[in-house]
Amino acid sequence: MTQPLAQCLGVSRRFGHFVAVDGVDLQLGPGEVVGLLGANGAGKTTLIKMLLGLLATSGGQVLLFGEPPSRRTRQRIGYVPQTLGLYDDLTPAENLAFSEAAFGTRHAGRGRPVMAESLRPYQSTVVGSLPLGVQRSAAFAQALAHGPDLLILDEPTSGVDPLARARLWETVAVAAAAGTGVLVTTHYMDEAGECDRLMVMADGRVVAEGTAAQIVGGARVSVVETGSWAAAFGALEAAGLPATLVGRTLRVPGTVPADVRRALGPVEASVTAAPATLEERFFELTLSSSRAREPA
């Protein structure tokens, strides 16, 4: 097997008494796209900062390209933070020139063609005046310009339309096909399908790992179909069962139909079981992790 690009071996990070990351193992190989899912505070950003070498570990070991993080390993990483990390007062080209100077790199060209074309109409506009989707493309172009072996993306597609999102993922796929390993965080479960593998984090730990189908497994939800969803919603609320509204249907994760039927009381409704979505399963995993942590 080829050497992993990034490895976390039982990595932990404490801030005072607070354990932000707790014994995380991670392996990322060339050409692999791994999605990191987690609620806010689950530890994703702390983990990324340790991978980038911006934050020391409290325990365990981070290895990049087989060695501890350093300025040299940082040169082989492309990183797009949530805030994009571009200078608003510079054009995309000026931003790129600045980052090349800072990295001391010459671009190797991986992943460039798609971006170069889409950015051409905007080359003389400062980043602050560009539409968000174009800003994101510019940040991608910049992160890929030095042909990194490892690409780290923190919520890369937040706020852009579906076609722009598809094109950003196209760029990621081009880089991955050329051998770049990609670690990406997202809150958007539809994007899980773009990843070869997912890791779900909750309270600093990895609580599930695998493909979306593996993570959902046999999880089921109760589905309530009724002519009066508002009444059903109220009845479920009174019974302490949190229901989600989808159109005029209610979905109740982590329940069986018999319990939901009972909670509905006199409300006329059909209640059936259905496979959970990844988002619903994610929700269950996160909740059960936080319950397990609460002192009895």
Place this chain on the structure above:
Amino acid sequence: MTAPSAGSGPVPAAAATREWWGTEEVCVRYGDKLALDHVTFRAVPGRVSAVVGGDGAGRTTLLRCLAGALAVSSGRVRLPPPLRIGYLSSGSGTYPDLSVAENLAFRAAAYRLPPAVARERSGEFLERAGLSGARDRLAGQLSGGMRQKLGVIAAMLHQPDLLVLDEPTTGVDPVSRADLWWLIARAAASGAAVVLATSYLDEAERALDVLALDAGRALASGTPEEIIAAMPGTLRVSDAPPEGEARRRAWRRGGRWRIWDPPGPPSGTAGAGEDAGGAAGGIAGAATPVRPDLQDAVTVAILARELAGSGGPEGGGPR
């Protein structure tokens, strides 16, 4: 085009009045830029409607019109009285240097809500949204998801007839998003017409009515099913990107490729018979037909406009 719920099933009591709030053929101009171009949109009591579109599509402009915060250049706006509207602006709509409790007390006073009622409702919503422990924290110190939840609670505290939420869930993690959706459903269940802007199509699919905007114009509107059914042409899915002219009609989704085939004979000049004739398209790797969902339908609408325009960001006049 969206008829307000005529015969589309029972909705909460308030809808029985057949009321609607919204816009008719509204245009909004900023200088010489047309931010909204003849947009018609109806929000119906007891229903959740979603306005989708990318950056610059006109979502915020439309929602500001619905909130009564923006005068339109032409067209008609039909709104409840200002005190019966609840509005969360895209900036979060809370005061960073007031605590959570102070924010809600201020909002209640502004909307002339009796203090006892305000206290009871605030308590219930904060509890349900997991914010009870944060009452005394400054809004400016809350996480993004908590701040959005506070913003939505503040907007719905006075039980408005029309609740307008500009991107309540953008950048919010799935757990907070579930809380936000509970609040949204709660507002609709108590009879409000709820309008929310979102860039997440899976979220829009949970709404009863959807308006997709692009460059200030309505791309598609109706129930998610209606928008999907109205998608022109057909869709195929393939493991590899197509070659030639079809490449421009393809995009990545879920690790595979969606290829859109417009209705009628292919119009491209460079297609070299790629799709011509009755036989399956000559694509490397099998491409199988696939039923579109809302995300596909909206993507096709954006793509079709892009392929038809192929100009620049500043196209010609209205078409």
